[in-house]
Amino acid sequence: xxxxxIGLGNxxxxxxxxxxxxxxxxxxxxxxxxxxxxxxxxxxxxETVEAAxxxxxxxxxxxxxxxxxxxxxxDVFDHADKGTLMIDCSTVDVDSARTVIGKxxxxxxAMIDAPVSGGVKGATEGTLTFMCGGTAEAFAGAKPLLExxxxxxxxxxxxxxxxxxxxxNNMLLGIHMIGTCEAFNLANKLGLDAQTFFDISSTASGQxxxxxxxxxxxxxxxxxxxxxxxxxxxxxxxxxxxxxLAKEAAxxxxxxxxxxxxxxxxxxxxxxAGEGGLDFSxxxxxIDGSL
Ligand code: NAD
Numbered sequence: 001x002x003x004x005x006i007g008l009g010n011x012x013x014x015x016x017x018x019x020x021x022x023x024x025x026x027x028x029x030x031x032x033x034x035x036x037x038x039x040x041x042x043x044x045x046x047e048t049v050e051a052a053x054x055x056x057x058x059x060x061x062x063x064x065x066x067x068x069x070x071x072x073x074x075d076v077f078d079h080a081d082k083g084t085l086m087i088d089c090s091t092v093d094v095d096s097a098r099t100v101i102g103k104x105x106x107x108x109x110a111m112i113d114a115p116v117s118g119g120v121k122g123a124t125e126g127t128l129t130f131m132c133g134g135t136a137e138a139f140a141g142a143k144p145l146l147e148x149x150x151x152x153x154x155x156x157x158x159x160x161x162x163x164x165x166x167x168x169n170n171m172l173l174g175i176h177m178i179g180t181c182e183a184f185n186l187a188n189k190l191g192l193d194a195q196t197f198f199d200i201s202s203t204a205s206g207q208x209x210x211x212x213x214x215x216x217x218x219x220x221x222x223x224x225x226x227x228x229x230x231x232x233x234x235x236x237x238x239x240x241x242x243x244x245l246a247k248e249a250a251x252x253x254x255x256x257x258x259x260x261x262x263x264x265x266x267x268x269x270x271x272x273a274g275e276g277g278l279d280f281s282x283x284x285x286x287i288d289g290s291l
Contacts, residue, residue: 002026003145004052004059005043006072007090008034012062014123014150015089017041019060022148030050051077058085058145065241066096073100077107085141086111089130091242094160094167094249101134101159110138113159113164114146119234125153131169133161167249172244174263177210177280181287184217188288194219216281231281236259237276240267 001023005016008029019025020042027043029035030052039045046052051266052077053059061076063069069092076086086109091092098115104111112134122128128150132139145155156165185204189198198220202212215221225233243264248256270276270286278285285291 001057004056007062008119009040011025011123012039016043018126020150026052033224049075053080057282060087063090066092071098072095082108084109087114087142088116089116091115091166093245094163096162098160110141112138112142113162115162123247131156131162131165133159167246171246174239174243175259176208178263178266178283180210181216181284185288214281216284225279225281230278233279235279236270239280240271244269
């Protein structure tokens with residue numbers, strides 16, 4: 001199978017290389033360095049979008065945001081062969097995902113949105129989780145390729161529903177991370193050490209993933225970024241991007257998301273303080289006053 005892969009950054013670079021172990025992958029990116037790395041790891045270089053997609057059986061994109069996805073697919077639609085399967089793995093606003101998939105459908109292409117979780121490590125190791133939106137047929141066509149790049153592949157429903165699952169999950173993650181920081185900070189101020197509070201709360205009703213797998217207080221979870229000065233991991237700036245997408249979607253859907261809005265405000269403060277590059281659990285430093 002010939003696959004065009006567009007967007008070879010932190011995530012796409014590793015994903016393209018995993019696909020190249022099983023298929024012929026043509027790699028395109030605006031960054032020559034990104035293309036060179038992919039070529040070193042077994043992909044073929046494409047000089048343009050047209051060269052990448054002409055004659056390809058499938059197209060995978062991993063781009064920064066909705067504007068990039070809309071622009072790249074305008075070009076893709078003009079040059080792809082009929083019957084080409086299109087998979088956008090970028091995290092973008094729900095409207096962009098639905099608009100672009102709508103245009104693909106009008107032109108007779110099968111396309112899904114398939115945003116991921118699992119970070120750069122998951123992209124490199126081929127253990128990502130994919131949340132997909134689109135028709136059952138398009139999803140079935142994409143699944144074998146997604147299974148090369150990931151471990152869990154979910155069909156979340158119609159076009160855009162992959163993005164919906166992604167932003168709702170990450171909004172919840174941002175909220176329980178901040179709540180966990182507040183609890184550990186208060187416990188500390190009241191004289192209860194982090195390990196003792198962890199031992200109790202992780203087996204009581206306050207238990208949550210941010211606590212047990214990614215504890216924002218240094219100590220209890222050895223692999224957590226809090227034990228290496230909050231180096232990411234998953235950067236606070238990326239969490240802020242996802243919270244902004246959730247806010248935008250909530251506004252369109254007229255859904256009340258008061259805690260999501262509060263989480264966005266706190267991550268925006270973190271970024272304004274110049275710390276958007278810290279792991280998102282570094283919001284602990286904002287809460288405990290050490291930022
Ligand atoms: P990145 O900035 O490292 O990579 C994006 C790549 O797209 C860059 O190499 C850039 O040159 C390329 N690009 C931009 N416009 C282009 C165009 N018009 N044509 C061709 N290439 C173009 O970003 P990333 O960290 O790889 O993230 C990609 C997407 O994955 C984002 O939507 C992000 O939200 C999502 N995501 C990232 C992570 C993570 O941990 N990094 C985790 C989950 C999801």
